[in-house]
Amino acid sequence: MSAMDMPADGSGAGARTKERAVQAVSAPRLTWLTLALMTTSSVASLRAAPTMAVYGLACVFLYLVPAIVFLLPTALVSAELASGWEGGVYNWVSQGLSKPMGFLAVWCQFAMTIFYYPSLLAYVASTIAYVVDPSLASNGLYTAIVIMVLYWTGVWISSRGTGAVAGLASWGLVIGTLIPGTLLVVLGGVFLGQGNASAAPMNAAHLLPAWTGLASLVLIVNNFLSYSGMEMNAVHVSSLRNPPKEFPKSMFLAMGLVLLIFILPALAISWVVPSNQLSLTAGVMQAFDAFFQYFHIGWLTPVIAVGLVAASLGGMLTWLAGPSKGLLLISREEGYLPPFLQRLNRHGIQQNILVTQGVVTTAIALMYAFIPNVSSAYWIFSVITTQVYLIVYLLMFVAAIRLRRLQPDHPRGYRAPALVTLCVTGLLASAAAMVIGFVPSSQFGGSSVWSYVLLIGGGLLLLGVIIPLCFLKFRKPSWRNAGEDARPATGGAA
Numbered sequence: 001m002s003a004m005d006m007p008a009d010g011s012g013a014g015a016r017t018k019e020r021a022v023q024a025v026s027a028p029r030l031t032w033l034t035l036a037l038m039t040t041s042s043v044a045s046l047r048a049a050p051t052m053a054v055y056g057l058a059c060v061f062l063y064l065v066p067a068i069v070f071l072l073p074t075a076l077v078s079a080e081l082a083s084g085w086e087g088g089v090y091n092w093v094s095q096g097l098s099k100p101m102g103f104l105a106v107w108c109q110f111a112m113t114i115f116y117y118p119s120l121l122a123y124v125a126s127t128i129a130y131v132v133d134p135s136l137a138s139n140g141l142y143t144a145i146v147i148m149v150l151y152w153t154g155v156w157i158s159s160r161g162t163g164a165v166a167g168l169a170s171w172g173l174v175i176g177t178l179i180p181g182t183l184l185v186v187l188g189g190v191f192l193g194q195g196n197a198s199a200a201p202m203n204a205a206h207l208l209p210a211w212t213g214l215a216s217l218v219l220i221v222n223n224f225l226s227y228s229g230m231e232m233n234a235v236h237v238s239s240l241r242n243p244p245k246e247f248p249k250s251m252f253l254a255m256g257l258v259l260l261i262f263i264l265p266a267l268a269i270s271w272v273v274p275s276n277q278l279s280l281t282a283g284v285m286q287a288f289d290a291f292f293q294y295f296h297i298g299w300l301t302p303v304i305a306v307g308l309v310a311a312s313l314g315g316m317l318t319w320l321a322g323p324s325k326g327l328l329l330i331s332r333e334e335g336y337l338p339p340f341l342q343r344l345n346r347h348g349i350q351q352n353i354l355v356t357q358g359v360v361t362t363a364i365a366l367m368y369a370f371i372p373n374v375s376s377a378y379w380i381f382s383v384i385t386t387q388v389y390l391i392v393y394l395l396m397f398v399a400a401i402r403l404r405r406l407q408p409d410h411p412r413g414y415r416a417p418a419l420v421t422l423c424v425t426g427l428l429a430s431a432a433a434m435v436i437g438f439v440p441s442s443q444f445g446g447s448s449v450w451s452y453v454l455l456i457g458g459g460l461l462l463l464g465v466i467i468p469l470c471f472l473k474f475r476k477p478s479w480r481n482a483g484e485d486a487r488p489a490t491g492g493a494a
Contacts, residue, residue, distance in 0.1 A: 029239055029240070029241055030236055030239040030240055031240075031246075032240060032246035032247070032249050032250040032253075033250070033253070035236055035239075035240065035246075035247075035250040035254075036249075036250040036251070036253040036254040036257065037254075037257075038236070039075075039230065039250070039251070039254035039258075040254050040257040040258055040261070041177075043226075043227060043228075043229050043230060043254070043258050044177055044257065044258045044261040044262065045176075045177060045226070045261075045315075046176070046177055046180060046181055046184075046261075046265055046284055046308070047120065047123050047284075047312070048223070048226045048262065048266075049262070049265045049266040049269055049283065049284055050266075050269060050278055050279065050280050050281075050282075050283020050284060050286075051280055051283075051379075051382075052223070052262070052263075052266040053200075053266045053267070053269035053270040053273070053275070053278060053283055053287075054270075054275045054278055054280075055209050055270075055275075056200030056201060056202070056206055056267075056270045056275065057200065057201065057202050057203075057206045057207055057267070057270075058206060058207060058208055058209040059263060059266045059267065059270070060207070060263055060267075061207060061208055061209065062209065062223060063223060063259055063262050063263050063266075064259070066223040066224055066226075066227060066429070066433075067227065067255055067258075067259060069425055069426070069428075069429035070224055070227060070393075070426060070429045070430065070433075071227040071230060071255055071258075072251070072255065072422075073397070073422040073423065073425050073426035073429075074227070074228075074230045074231060074393060074396075074426060075230040075231075075251040075254075075255070076247075076248070076251065076416040076417070076419075076422055077396070077397065077400045077416055077419065077422050077423055077426065078230060078231035078396065079237045079243075079247050079251075079414045079416060080400065080412055080414055080415055080416040080419065081231075081396070081399075081400055081403070082231075082236075082237055082238075083237045083238050083243060083412050083413030083414040084403075084410055084411060084412035084413070085403075085410075088106075088231075088326070089102075089105045089106060089109065089231060089392060089395075089396055090102045090103070090105060090106040090326070090330050092105075092396060092399050092400070092403070093105040093395045093396065093399045095399070095403060095407075096398065096399025096400065096401075096402040096403040096406070097395065097398065097399050097402065099334060100472050101395055101399075102330075103330065103334065103336050103468065103471075103472065104391070104395065104464075104468050105391070105392050105395045105396065106326055106327055106330050107327065107336075107467075107468040107471075108388050108389060108391045108392045108463075108464055108468075109323050109326070109327075109389070109392055110323040110324060110326070110327045111388050111463040111464065111467070111468075112385050112386075112388040112389040112392075112463075113319055113320075113323055113357075114357060114360055114361060114364070114463065115364065115381045115382075115384045115385040115388070115459065115463075116319065116381075116385045117147075117151055117316060117319075117361050118147050118361060118364045118365050118367075118368070118381050119378055119381040119382045119385060120312055120315070120316055121146065121147040121150050121151060121312075121316070121365075122143050122147060122281045122368065122377070122378050122381075123281050123282075123312060123378075124146065124150060124308075124309050124312045124313065125137075125142065125143045125146035125147060125150075125281070126143070126279065126281040126282035126285065127282070127284070127285050127305050127308045127309050127312075128146065128305065128309060129142070129282065129285075130282065130285040130288075130289060130301055130302075130305055131301065131302040131305045131306075134282075134285075134289070137279060137281065137282035137285070138279065138282075140368045140369045140370070140371060140377070141368075141369045143281075143365075143368040143369075143377075144365045144366050144367075144368040144369040147361070147365035147368065148361075148362050148365050150313065150316075151316075151358060151361050151362070151365070152358060152362075154313070154316055154317055154320055155320065155351075155354045155355065155358050157317060158317060158320045158349060158354060159345055159347060159349045159351045159354065175307040175310060175311055176307050176308050176310060176311015176312065176314075177261060177311060178261075179307065180284075180288075180304055180307055180308060181261055181264070181265045183304070184264075184265045184268045184269070184284075184287060184288065184291070185264045185265060185267075185268050187268070187291040187295065188267070188268030188271045188272065188287075188291070189268075190295075191271060191272060191291060191294065192271060198270070198271045199270060199271060199272055199273060199274045199275075200270035200271065200274075200275065202271075223262075224386055224389075224390065224429075224430070224433045226262065227258070228389055228393075230251075231396065237413055237414050238413045243413045243414040244414055244415070247414055265284075268287060269283055269284065269286070269287040272287050272290045272291060272294075273286045273287050273290060280378045280379055281378045284308065285301070285304075285305060285308075288300075288301060288304050289301055320354060324350050324353045324354060324357070325350060327353070328341075328342060328350045328353060331479075332480070333480070334480065335475050335476070335477065335478075335479035335480030336471050336472070336475055336479070337353075337471065337475075337479065338475075338479055339478075339479060340352055341353050341356065342479075364381065380452070380455055380456065383437045383456055384455075384456055384459035384460060384463070386433070386437060387434055387437050387456065387459070387460040387464070388459075388460060388463050388464045390430045390433060390434050391464050393426060393430045394427060394430050394431065397423040397424075397426045397427045397430070398423070398427070400419060400423050401419070401420055401423045404419055404420070437456060438452075438453050438456055438457065440452040440453075
């Protein structure tokens with residue numbers, strides 16, 4: 001999240017313009033193909049496949065719609081912002097709206113991870129279960145224990161500033177997405193080619209999800225989070241030789257690759273696991289286990305599980321270091337966080353933020369032990385994560401429109417075509433996703449609708465509104481740069 005490391009500053013525009021000109025000459029160039037692959041690796045994942053496999057062939061529609069109305073606007077709009085203003089989403093929103101709104105945006109980028117980690121690690125727990133005992137995949141207590149152990153282990157590793165994190169994360173696309181995803185699709189194709197019937201209907205009548213009211217479209221909300229992160233790769237737009245022509249090509253190729261990685265494995269899962277038996281956390285391993293048993297290669301189950309776990313843990317470690325560091329640097333510049341949360345340990349890591357976040361993550365993990373259905377808990381946390389992150393995009397789209405009007409002559413390496421139309425489309429799609437997110441899906445079971453709405457609304461209100469407003473309201477002038485004098489001189493936690 002280096003894009004968030006630079007503070008917003010409206011002064012020195014001429015100096016920054018000159019600096020960008022120098023960087024444009026000396027910075028290493030990227031091909032549009034390389035950027036497309038980088039974008040694919042940061043966005044694509046198999047974790048969401050079981051969520052869409054529930055819908056069978058209709059998952060194609062449910063992936064294409066958010067790709068058109070959300071993924072594409074996000075990619076093109078963020079490319080214009082990144083090519084004109086350094087500092088990532090904080091600076092974009094600060095310049096277009098205000099610094100408090102910029103803090104809200106960067107806070108939501110950080111806060112969404114509070115629910116992201118439990119949902120990601122629940123997927124890891126269910127994957128590990130298929131190596132130890134598949135019945136554990138639906139055990140809430142087991143899931144809670146694994147989440148807590150893995151999260152705190154991740155905090156310990158991250159607090160040491162180890163370089164191994166980068167190596168593990170960089171191989172995530174290959175060992176945890178491309179190889180397992182390709183294998184899943186190939187096995188599924190052979191399975192169908194041998195005359196076996198698909199568990200989900202694969203005819204034209206099932207191209208669209210069955211309409212049973214708003215609940216029939218609820219699963220589309222999770223796809224908005226699946227596509228999130230495109231704005232991070234937009235910072236590389238200035239490294240292209242011809243951004244106006246090459247960046248759209250890069251994004252369209254990346255979108256195609258991402259759709260293939262999302263859609264084909266989801267279809268493969270629906271071919272072999274009936275929707276009424278599919279677990280949202282263990283669905284990938286359910287499909288692999290079924291295929292491996294059919295082809296008598298069950299010994300591959302633990303091998304695949306290790307690859308999926310390694311990739312997920314690498315992604316978690318990357319997210320642990322990124323958003324929290326961005327929040328720390330912005331808070332030091334403007335004094336948004338109290339000195340305690342600005343302190344670093346002897347390795348220069350924002351350990352107090354990670355530990356505080358870990359206390360909350362532990363409390364959330366315990367909910368898996370008390371919510372009877374693990375899939376229901378996973379879905380709730382995924383939706384809250386999406387809702388909080390959507391605030392970032394709502395602010396980004398509004399800021400982009402204002403920046404085009406307020407600073408039309410500001411140097412931009414790339415100008416998005418029909419920017420206002422793109423922003424309005426993204427705004428409406430994000431707002432619709434937030435509304436639909438309050439409608440329980442079939443995976444929530446027969447529980448009370450109001451309890452679901454209160455859980456989602458409470459999580460969104462607390463994380464996305466109340467906490468950041470409290471920081472803004474109660475901050476003190478002495479908090480600015482307080483962390484500079486708060487770094488321990490010797491070993492030990494901050």
